[in-house]
Amino acid sequence: MEQKGERLCADVGKCLHCGACVGSCPSNSMYLNEVVLEFGEECTLCKRCTKVCPVGAIMPKGACDDG
Amino acid sequence: MGDYDIVVVGAGPAGTSTARWAAQNGARVLIIEKRQEIGSPVRCGEGISRSWLDSVDIRLDSKSVACEVKGAKLVAPNGTPFYLSEKMAGNEVGIVLDRVFFDKLLARYAIRAGADLRLKTSALGLIREGDRVVGVKARSFGETEEIRCGCVVGADGFESQVGRWAGIETSLAAKDITTCLQYRLTNIEQEHEYCQFYLGSVAPGGYVWMFPKDEETANVGLGVQLSRLNDPGEVKAYLDRFIESQPGLRKGRPLDIVSGAVSVCAPIDRTVGDGVLLVGDSARQIDPITGGGISNSCKAGKVAGETLANATREGDFSTKSLERYENGWRDLLEDHLYRNWMAKEKLVTLSDETFDKVIETLNEVGVEKMSTLAILKAVESRHPDLVKEFQELL
Ligand SMILES: Cc1cc2nc3c(=O)[nH]c(=O)nc-3n(C[C@H](O)[C@H](O)[C@H](O)COP(=O)(O)OP(=O)(O)OC[C@H]3O[C@@H](n4cnc5c(N)ncnc54)[C@H](O)[C@@H]3O)c2cc1C
Numbered sequence: 221m222e223q224k225g226e227r228l229c230a231d232v233g234k235c236l237h238c239g240a241c242v243g244s245c246p247s248n249s250m251y252l253n254e255v256v257l258e259f260g261e262e263c264t265l266c267k268r269c270t271k272v273c274p275v276g277a278i279m280p281k282g283a284c285d286d287g
Numbered sequence: 288m289g290d291y292d293i294v295v296v297g298a299g300p301a302g303t304s305t306a307r308w309a310a311q312n313g314a315r316v317l318i319i320e321k322r323q324e325i326g327s328p329v330r331c332g333e334g335i336s337r338s339w340l341d342s343v344d345i346r347l348d349s350k351s352v353a354c355e356v357k358g359a360k361l362v363a364p365n366g367t368p369f370y371l372s373e374k375m376a377g378n379e380v381g382i383v384l385d386r387v388f389f390d391k392l393l394a395r396y397a398i399r400a401g402a403d404l405r406l407k408t409s410a411l412g413l414i415r416e417g418d419r420v421v422g423v424k425a426r427s428f429g430e431t432e433e434i435r436c437g438c439v440v441g442a443d444g445f446e447s448q449v450g451r452w453a454g455i456e457t458s459l460a461a462k463d464i465t466t467c468l469q470y471r472l473t474n475i476e477q478e479h480e481y482c483q484f485y486l487g488s489v490a491p492g493g494y495v496w497m498f499p500k501d502e503e504t505a506n507v508g509l510g511v512q513l514s515r516l517n518d519p520g521e522v523k524a525y526l527d528r529f530i531e532s533q534p535g536l537r538k539g540r541p542l543d544i545v546s547g548a549v550s551v552c553a554p555i556d557r558t559v560g561d562g563v564l565l566v567g568d569s570a571r572q573i574d575p576i577t578g579g580g581i582s583n584s585c586k587a588g589k590v591a592g593e594t595l596a597n598a599t600r601e602g603d604f605s606t607k608s609l610e611r612y613e614n615g616w617r618d619l620l621e622d623h624l625y626r627n628w629m630a631k632e633k634l635v636t637l638s639d640e641t642f643d644k645v646i647e648t649l650n651e652v653g654v655e656k657m658s659t660l661a662i663l664k665a666v667e668s669r670h671p672d673l674v675k676e677f678q679e680l681l
Pocket residue numbers: 296297298299300301302319320321322330331332333334335408409410411442443444445446448467468469508545546547548549566567568569573578579580581582584
């Protein structure tokens with residue numbers, strides 16, 4: 221079964237590992253493992269992280285470079 | 288209780304300050320930091336005033352200071368500048384740091400005071416007994432382990448996960464988040480004796496900053512209010528557009544790219560719980576007007592460290608015992624944070640035309656201090672209509 225958190229990804233070619241998305245996520249469902257951004261199951265797909273990311277690295281799963 | 292009284296999560300200014308003052312006063316302290324190097328990569332514009340450093344016993348070494356400036360320059364949307372000398376600016380914009388070194392200086396203070404520090408060590412979650420936090424689950428160099436202690440300090444910056452794991456509300460409204468991008472641009476032409484701030488729609492709900500690192504290099508960045516953003520990557524587009532619009536910057540090339548976000552919210556309700564305490568960006572202690580948080584992190588960190596040393600002596604890390612910190616940091620910072628948050632709520636609504644008039648007025652009447660209140664008062668003396676929105680603040 222697909223989990224909600226797996227419907228988003230961070231493009232490794234863009235992500236600067238700054239945590240802006242993590243601190244903004246209303247459901248605290250992201251985790252920045254220093255340089256690897258992980259999405260958890262609590263994600264409600266509100267899309268806030270896609271707007272907050274200054275460089276537009278968060279995208280629908282499948283659209284990411286190496287996502 | 289384990290080997291440590293206190294485990295501090297995060298080795299930024301808030302964490303190392305807390306550790307320093309706790310260890311110096313007798314607590315056994317461990318700092319864990321997920322990165323491999325303190326202070327790097329830099330996530331900051333690096334501008335501070337020098338006025339508060341003595342109060343937290345920080346003596347800057349030469350490496351920590353990249354540049355000293357004479358004052359601040361505010362630039363209206365129509366390009367008109369207003370200059371604030373440092374004396375006028377209430378010592379507000381004195382120094383551009385090199386945080387790669389500054390953060391290490393603060394870490395050295397903590398280590399010298401007796402704190403232990405581990406890099407490449409991430410907090411993954413909290414260990415609880417009932418409602419009480421009694422330690423942290425961590426991954427250290429690939430090994431997962433449990434570290435027990437009397438109190439976990441969330442000094443994990445904007446991410447602020449320790450607090451949320453502990454059930455402390457640190458979530459933010461979109462209007463209270465400013466999302467930022469900065470280049471360290473070299474090969475530019477600038478007035479390197481000034482920290483510069485560009486107001487208005489170049490950065491909706493925020494501003495553009497230009498903080499000199501040397502004569503031909505500056506941290507050029509901007510922040511935009513999250514509620515003004517619609518499309519992915521818009522912040523980068525704003526910054527690239529601004530740089531392209533400035534003849535002195537167009538030839539510049541980046542030595543570094545910095546992204547990040549800051550909270551621009553009213554003080555949160557609670558920063559302590561049983562066995563847990565939040566400090567710095569994780570406690571949302573950033574100034575909502577400037578987005579600056581280094582000074583508040585160091586000031587609150589001192590209060591936190593002293594409170595925790597006391598709690599260690601008494602063997603009591605309950606919410607009640609930690610209230611000394613809750614009250615202490617509020618005495619120092621809360622009024623100012625609240626006032627600036629109210630002012631921010633109004634400032635973000637101003638049009639470019641109004642900003643133009645504000646700068647024009649400041650050039651006519653001058654201002655004796657680089658504070659929001661002083662600026663509003665100066666404008667009010669000539670054009671009360673421009674600042675009628677701010678009446679309750681005045
Ligand atoms: C673009 C930008 C520009 C800024 N410009 C300025 C400025 O000019 N002047 C100013 O005063 N302030 C500025 N700020 C704000 C300033 O950077 C912060 O207020 C300051 O760094 C806060 O210190 P801190 O210790 O609370 O957090 P941080 O410095 O963010 O430190 C938090 C630390 O915790 C670590 N961490 C996080 N999660 C974990 C975990 N789970 N386990 C282990 N470690 C963890 C992080 O790796 C990090 O090292 C700016 C911020 C941004 C984003």
